[in-house]
Amino acid sequence: MALDDLGQPGLVSTVFLGIDHQWEAGGEPLLYETMIFGGTMDGVVCRYGTRAEAVEGHAAAVEAVKAIGELARDSV
Numbered sequence: 001m002a003l004d005d006l007g008q009p010g011l012v013s014t015v016f017l018g019i020d021h022q023w024e025a026g027g028e029p030l031l032y033e034t035m036i037f038g039g040t041m042d043g044v045v046c047r048y049g050t051r052a053e054a055v056e057g058h059a060a061a062v063e064a065v066k067a068i069g070e071l072a073r074d075s076v
Contacts, residue, residue, distance in 0.1 A: 001014050001058075002054075009039045009065045010041060012035075012036055012061045012065055014032060014034040014061075017031055017047075018031075021033070021047055028049045030047035031049060032051065032053070033045060034048075034058050036065060
């Protein structure tokens with residue numbers, strides 16, 4: 001669905017899972033997942049019920065990774 005390789009700060013991937021990852025009874029379905037690979041946010045995962053939420057969440061994750069990367073560069 002979306003993949004942004006931001007270089008040193010990390011990579012942000014958002015995918016359609018194909019199956020519901022909601023483990024709580026009665027909870028809304030979780031069908032999309034954003035995951036961050038690399039950098040200080042490595043392993044952060046967020047799940048969403050709709051494509052629109054996933055698109056918004058992916059953009060927010062990209063901005064967060066960029067901000068962390070800028071902070072790390074400024075501190076060196």
